[in-house]
Amino acid sequence: MSAARDEIGAGDGCVLALPPDVLVTKVIPLPAVEPEAIGPMVRLQMEKFAPTSGDALAVASEVVGATEDSTRVFAVAMPMDRLDALAEDLGEAGVVLTRIDSSLLCEWRMFQDCPSKPDLPPCHAVVFHLPSGRFDIAIADEAGLVFARSLGTNLDRDALVREIVLSCLDLGEGFSGLSPEKIVFVSNEPPEDALVSAIRESLGADVGHLPASQVGEPVIAVIRRDDEEGHIDIVPQQWRDAESQSAGRRRFIAGVIAAMAVWAFLLAGLLLAPVILQKASDKVQSSITAIDAEYQHVSDTRTKVRLIRSYQDRSHSLLETFRDICAGMPDGLVFSSLSYEKGGETVVGSKTKSVGGFKVAGDADSFQTITTLKDFLDALGPFAPATISGVSLDSKRQRQRFEIDSRFKDGEDEQ
Numbered sequence: 001m002s003a004a005r006d007e008i009g010a011g012d013g014c015v016l017a018l019p020p021d022v023l024v025t026k027v028i029p030l031p032a033v034e035p036e037a038i039g040p041m042v043r044l045q046m047e048k049f050a051p052t053s054g055d056a057l058a059v060a061s062e063v064v065g066a067t068e069d070s071t072r073v074f075a076v077a078m079p080m081d082r083l084d085a086l087a088e089d090l091g092e093a094g095v096v097l098t099r100i101d102s103s104l105l106c107e108w109r110m111f112q113d114c115p116s117k118p119d120l121p122p123c124h125a126v127v128f129h130l131p132s133g134r135f136d137i138a139i140a141d142e143a144g145l146v147f148a149r150s151l152g153t154n155l156d157r158d159a160l161v162r163e164i165v166l167s168c169l170d171l172g173e174g175f176s177g178l179s180p181e182k183i184v185f186v187s188n189e190p191p192e193d194a195l196v197s198a199i200r201e202s203l204g205a206d207v208g209h210l211p212a213s214q215v216g217e218p219v220i221a222v223i224r225r226d227d228e229e230g231h232i233d234i235v236p237q238q239w240r241d242a243e244s245q246s247a248g249r250r251r252f253i254a255g256v257i258a259a260m261a262v263w264a265f266l267l268a269g270l271l272l273a274p275v276i277l278q279k280a281s282d283k284v285q286s287s288i289t290a291i292d293a294e295y296q297h298v299s300d301t302r303t304k305v306r307l308i309r310s311y312q313d314r315s316h317s318l319l320e321t322f323r324d325i326c327a328g329m330p331d332g333l334v335f336s337s338l339s340y341e342k343g344g345e346t347v348v349g350s351k352t353k354s355v356g357g358f359k360v361a362g363d364a365d366s367f368q369t370i371t372t373l374k375d376f377l378d379a380l381g382p383f384a385p386a387t388i389s390g391v392s393l394d395s396k397r398q399r400q401r402f403e404i405d406s407r408f409k410d411g412e413d414e415q
Contacts, residue, residue, distance in 0.1 A: 065144015129187035328376030
């Protein structure tokens with residue numbers, strides 16, 4: 001069992017589907033009642049057939065059919081001593097059990113979902129021949145499942161015919177008078193002609209075959225049923241309560257261990273942090289000292305380069321500035337004064353920026369002439385966008401007085 005757990009990866013829990021030969025199974029017809037009333041009624045009925053009763057018997061059920069005035073329930077029962085022995089084996093293998101299902105219902109579910117199943121009359125039977133050699137039978141009518149049980153394992157032809165005939169003739173209380181009109185074998189190989197003839201002779205029913213490969217593995221039905229509501233689960237409630245308490249204790253212990261580990265980690269960090277920080281600081285200081293001379297040499301060289309550039313650069317001189325202004329002077333405009341602030345470069349952080357600018361005053365025959373000069377200066381490379389101020393009308397001369405103020409643009413970053 002441990003090897004199986006490791007192979008399928010069932011460490012976090014698994015669903016176990018038990019065969020009908022280890023369970024007490026019965027399809028019970030009940031009157032139409034509320035769902036919460038089904039459990040007590042099923043237990044009362046199953047205690048009539050099971051070898052034990054009361055707390056010594058685990059009972060579970062699932063609704064498998066219904067009409068307007070009745071409900072059909074597939075019930076399973078298992079003595080608690082056998083369940084406890086199973087739990088002990090699972091515990092030794094390290095398997096956490098989350099649900100116990102019926103493998104026969106899983107086989108029936110796969111047959112019902114099979115798209116290639118043959119057309120069936122209202123009352124029909126399905127015989128499942130499993131790879132283990134076990135034969136299971138399920139009988140149903142138009143309202144749902146009527147009868148289901150294990151026929152046995154590794155049966156010869158006569159024994160198999162006998163079990164099938166007995167199952168079809170004795171469907172139990174509430175289903176008298178029903179007789180399957182067709183029996184379908186779900187197996188890897190089709191039934192022998194002699195077996196088919198014996199069943200037809202005994203029951204007068206037609207016999208068909210459906211390859212097991214087309215039906216699929218019952219484990220798929222186990223997975224599908226696990227997500228559905230109302231499925232069979234024979235795991236006793238006391239097991240769930242015990243597992244919940246055990247899980248709570250494990251979570252508490254894990255929390256205490258985690259808290260102690262965090263505390264130990266924080267304490268170690270508190271004690272070691274000064275030593276680690278001191279070593280890191282010493283390493284950084286050693287690196288700074290090693291590169292300080294080279295850095296100082298590069299810094300001095302940059303300072304000298306900037307000084308030389310400032311002497312060689314005449315782009316911001318008064319003469320160049322005045323030449324640029326006059327080059328864009330439109331007709332109808334006269335300058336009356338020019339205020340100049342020497343341009344140059346200064347270092348701000350890691351950038352080299354230009355400073356300085358000019359202010360020119362004059363008069364023009366129209367405001368449009370003034371804006372023409374401004375647009376020309378804005379388009380020049382050295383100047384930042386200019387501002388026009390002091391605009392007024394000389395009524396005697398009918399000319400517009402103005403002032404234009406502009407600064408030199410910032411230079412490029414010094415690399």
